[in-house]
Amino acid sequence: MTAVFIGVCSHAPGITGRAARAEPEVRDEFYRHFARMREAIEAARPDALVIVAAEHFANFFMNNMPAFAMGMADHYEGPIEDESWLAIRRTRIPGNAELSRRLIRSIMNEVDLAYAEEWKFDHGIMVPLHFLTPNYDLPVIPANINCQGPPLTPLHRAWGFGEALRRACDEVPERIALVATGGISHWPCTPDSGKIHEAWDREFLRRWAQNDRDALVSYSDEETYRDGGQGGFEIRTFVAAAAAAKGGKGEVWFYAPIPIFAVGCTVGVMNLA
Amino acid sequence: MATIARVSLYYTQKLLYQLNRDPLVQRRFRTDLEDLLSEYELTEEERSAIRARDVGLLYVLGVNGQLLMHYAALIGLEWNEYLDAMRQGVARHGPVRAGLYAMTTEQRR
Numbered sequence: 001m002t003a004v005f006i007g008v009c010s011h012a013p014g015i016t017g018r019a020a021r022a023e024p025e026v027r028d029e030f031y032r033h034f035a036r037m038r039e040a041i042e043a044a045r046p047d048a049l050v051i052v053a054a055e056h057f058a059n060f061f062m063n064n065m066p067a068f069a070m071g072m073a074d075h076y077e078g079p080i081e082d083e084s085w086l087a088i089r090r091t092r093i094p095g096n097a098e099l100s101r102r103l104i105r106s107i108m109n110e111v112d113l114a115y116a117e118e119w120k121f122d123h124g125i126m127v128p129l130h131f132l133t134p135n136y137d138l139p140v141i142p143a144n145i146n147c148q149g150p151p152l153t154p155l156h157r158a159w160g161f162g163e164a165l166r167r168a169c170d171e172v173p174e175r176i177a178l179v180a181t182g183g184i185s186h187w188p189c190t191p192d193s194g195k196i197h198e199a200w201d202r203e204f205l206r207r208w209a210q211n212d213r214d215a216l217v218s219y220s221d222e223e224t225y226r227d228g229g230q231g232g233f234e235i236r237t238f239v240a241a242a243a244a245a246k247g248g249k250g251e252v253w254f255y256a257p258i259p260i261f262a263v264g265c266t267v268g269v270m271n272l273a
Numbered sequence: 274m275a276t277i278a279r280v281s282l283y284y285t286q287k288l289l290y291q292l293n294r295d296p297l298v299q300r301r302f303r304t305d306l307e308d309l310l311s312e313y314e315l316t317e318e319e320r321s322a323i324r325a326r327d328v329g330l331l332y333v334l335g336v337n338g339q340l341l342m343h344y345a346a347l348i349g350l351e352w353n354e355y356l357d358a359m360r361q362g363v364a365r366h367g368p369v370r371a372g373l374y375a376m377t378t379e380q381r382r
Binding site for chain 1: 286290293339340346352356359360363374375377378
């Protein structure tokens with residue numbers, strides 16, 4: 001069939017783990033947009049959810065770090081983190097190994113993709129799933145772009161991955177929802193946690209909503225590190241989602257810096273072209 | 274920006290990676306730490322930082338911030354305690370020596 005939904009969202013662990021410490025009004029508005037995204041995904045009647053993540057050493061490590069990876073298992077588990085710290089219970093998440101295999105084979109025509117028949121999720125996938133498929137009843141296919149351990153794949157290759165992923169989704173009979181998840185500027189896991197460069201985020205989201213390929217892939221890693229922090233490297237996931245929209249324009253449903261969540265919290269969708 | 278880390282920093286991070294994700298390693302961390310440590314090529318400073326659960330020193334040594342955050346959660350550090358531990362580490366041992374997670378704001382004393 002085809003891709004039936006494409007969206008992006010944040011995944012910071014504070015979103016669930018430090019919920020009680022956020023200003024209630026902005027937090028609840030953010031949660032409402034997560035709920036809106038869940039409803040939009042449900043309305044698209046997907047057979048599977050592909051989640052393009054930027055994981056944080058839950059599964060892949062510096063001994064063998066793939067630039068791109070995709071899960072190929074019938075189930076996954078997560079979160080690896082302390083359950084009370086993340087406020088998400090450890091659980092088993094359904095997958096679809098056979099569908100994964102077909103998608104991976106197709107993507108491999110263009111992208112050297114690692115596959116993983118075993119995959120433990122961290123907050124980077126669990127926080128979105130907590131909001132988007134809270135009963136864990138939709139098969140999930142995880143994908144990962146290495147945004148943690150440099151050398152990192154260049155942005156134009158993240159774009160290429162998004163294109164290949166979309167083409168693969170359009171080749172299979174199943175209906176696929178696609179959610180890419182990352183932060184824009186942020187300095188997580190440092191004493192500067194909570195620092196957010198809002199103007200940089202808004203400019204990035206403007207380019208993203210325009211689906212302006214050249215502008216999106218023009219950031220150098222040096223620029224991103226300086227202006228968006230090491231957390232900014234996760235823009236790769238948003239870039240892949242834009243590519244997957246095949247020229248469709250984006251809508252930013254929600255953006256607000258929420259310092260206790262350590263990121264500019266974002267929910268957006270791409271209109272499918 | 275990124276610097277190539279020393280071999281021993283790689284193994285410090287590998288230990289934390291395996292610890293954070295594997296309940297079996299967590300059990301060994303609690304019951305037989307010395308045996309666990311002996312499997313990794315670490316400096317004495319790194320070994321003592323892990324023995325003392327010294328998040329501040331591990332931060333300064335250049336452990337990837339995400340690994341360290343998950344580790345801090347594992348050992349039960351409350352959020353503000355965790356942020357304070359990193360600040361105190363920098364105050365005590367100087368700036369972060371490797372990696373991407375250096376502090377960018379003024380040190381508050």
